[in-house]
Amino acid sequence: MPGEKDRRRSIGARRNPATEAAVLAAAREVLAEAGYAGFSVDEVARRAGAGKPTIYRWWPNRADLLAEVYFADRAARIPEPETGRLATDLAALARSYLGAWRGSPAGAALRGLLAEAQANEAALVVLWERFLPRWSEPVRGVLGEAARRGEVEPGDIEMLAELFSGFLWLRLLTGQTDDDRAAIDRVARLLASARGRKV
Amino acid sequence: MPGEKDRRRSIGARRNPATEAAVLAAAREVLAEAGYAGFSVDEVARRAGAGKPTIYRWWPNRADLLAEVYFADRAARIPEPETGRLATDLAALARSYLGAWRGSPAGAALRGLLAEAQANEAALVVLWERFLPRWSEPVRGVLGEAARRGEVEPGDIEMLAELFSGFLWLRLLTGQTDDDRAAIDRVARLLASARGRKV
Amino acid sequence: MPGEKDRRRSIGARRNPATEAAVLAAAREVLAEAGYAGFSVDEVARRAGAGKPTIYRWWPNRADLLAEVYFADRAARIPEPETGRLATDLAALARSYLGAWRGSPAGAALRGLLAEAQANEAALVVLWERFLPRWSEPVRGVLGEAARRGEVEPGDIEMLAELFSGFLWLRLLTGQTDDDRAAIDRVARLLASARGRKV
């Protein structure tokens, strides 16, 4: 029993930041220790010393919680590479993503988010509306920059981003987040050289 | 309820093909009706009139079952396109895959297989060893053919396959299996034009 | 929902009669619609547009609230019968009670009060100190009158009241509040004829 004294209490009719932080920290911890396999709202509540309804109040879907854990993870802050050549930038970006996922809560969170979305309509919406746009910003940033330099046709940006994302996710989902430089470099060069214009 | 009389019995110390068929049909049915969300061994056993241990005996992981349902689905038999130009072939292939997944048991099975692999080590192994090689045959076939024609460098085949697969999976996982011809054609042209050789 | 404007506010450092009335009305309403099964402080607060702490301030136990709802119910005002013969009076009284309980908030309130007292020491105190003496007034009134007329020995009043109350409660608790005239008349005659003096 958590001592009656150090129990976190309501701070009035508004969200308690301490609770929010405790829940996110607990979720992160669970993912770090046991991966998505060990992730459950019960376990998070237990560790956070929070009530389950409190969690469901603020994160109605587990996907919401996973997405928030993802972005809260410092590791998931992808630095935008600025070398000036698309192939190099994409390679750097890919290595950043895979490195950020390797053994980290963020990686487990994304795996969980994707898994969740396969069985849960609401999670799919979260993935689509809340996660994806924000997550792909760096990718679209690098490609946009390349387009401004003339390395990429603007009309190709979207599909290049999708190919690049697909590659990263496939690697994550199949458990290959190791730093496979040869593969990454080749993929980066492939994408950098690709042209989608109809001939 | 299977009448007491026509209950399927053991046929001796070997696998009963009728049971196997009933289980696969039931699994397929569940996936068709309720998707991966409604998929559970209990439900499959119920519908198949089979005992749970019987299912676990032959498909130790749900991933095993999902993979087998996938390949048993007629829709998942991807015809190898033979038009002679890589971009066209890839586009046809992509449309075949997405069409096969759209609203089909196979699509739900693959979504489930991928989801399963995120929380279950054994499922990841199934995905990796039993599913992937067989599943990607058509992709590697088309790319190999193109390499033979000189449209693709042999050293690019692997990563092109991965990019192509990643794209398809991303579309499946985010629920976009609609026949988006513009996107598919563009992706196909991008991949067909890509070169990974170091400059 | 109480509009933002007509929200009930504090009227200073004293109980707001409007709040009190709203809470009692809401409690009554809940009991009428869903019986004791649907009775919860949350639901009452919701309907009354009151805060839970406000309710707990004035009715520290749910039993307090239930008891007050009971007595506030017009139906629970039992008219004291005055026919002059004990058996007839008791029968009239019993029919009054059972009729007052049949499908009424008062009936549900008493059922709830008794249920509450089985798991909650404080509720038992309320039942014993606040509810019982007031509730049994009519019973003791009729018996006292009969004693004054010589129909009953004064020393029997208490236990006769208990027997009579027990009968009514048993009927309530087992869901038999229908107007079973034969049974009621017989019970009334049994009690009217009973003598407890040691022989």
Added chain:
Amino acid sequence: MPGEKDRRRSIGARRNPATEAAVLAAAREVLAEAGYAGFSVDEVARRAGAGKPTIYRWWPNRADLLAEVYFADRAARIPEPETGRLATDLAALARSYLGAWRGSPAGAALRGLLAEAQANEAALVVLWERFLPRWSEPVRGVLGEAARRGEVEPGDIEMLAELFSGFLWLRLLTGQTDDDRAAIDRVARLLASARGRKV
């Protein structure tokens, strides 16, 4: 975690008596230690080392469980008094019942059963169909015997039983299970002397 070894397992497609016994013992224990207030299916399952679904499988209502605990309690085996005079018999019976309830699991179980029936239709059915007939056997036995001796009119048996039961329950529900000999004797004499025939 209960050691993997001494975990109680299924014994095939039929009820495991060891589980049944463990659950009943645990329920009894909870009631003895914490009364009905501390009674919850979760707690019973925890103590019994049983799964909640197992409990709900065999006792769909908490009332079912409470009733079974009641009758399983040795204390609840009421010896049928045989002194030959109704007043004496009834007094002995009343003292047996109240004594059996005093601080015992049976008492708590009955309090709980009655409470449960106030909020739960299914529990009311259990009380009415499964509990009452069996519980009141001794009462009807004593009254029937008296009728055979001519001390009671057969037509009065039913209502006398109800008055007697109502008295005992009222005492239980209001927490008065002490051995109040004066009251018990007087009630017994009142009932023994009562006549319900219409004059």
Added chain:
DNA sequence: ATGTAAGCGAGACGGTACGTCTGGTCTTATA
């Protein structure tokens, strides 16, 4: 010809998690 090994349906088992509900307490902002 018979013993035995394995498959089978059935379904109970302990366990965990689900998502919801309520209890009773606390704090704030408003009046």
Added chain:
DNA sequence: TATAAGACCAGACGTACCGTCTCGCTTACAT
């Protein structure tokens, strides 16, 4: 200082599924 509002922890609710186990039966194969 009371009020409405509503957040907070706690923990129970009843259900679904997991993967394992045991039963009682049936059949085929090896002796």
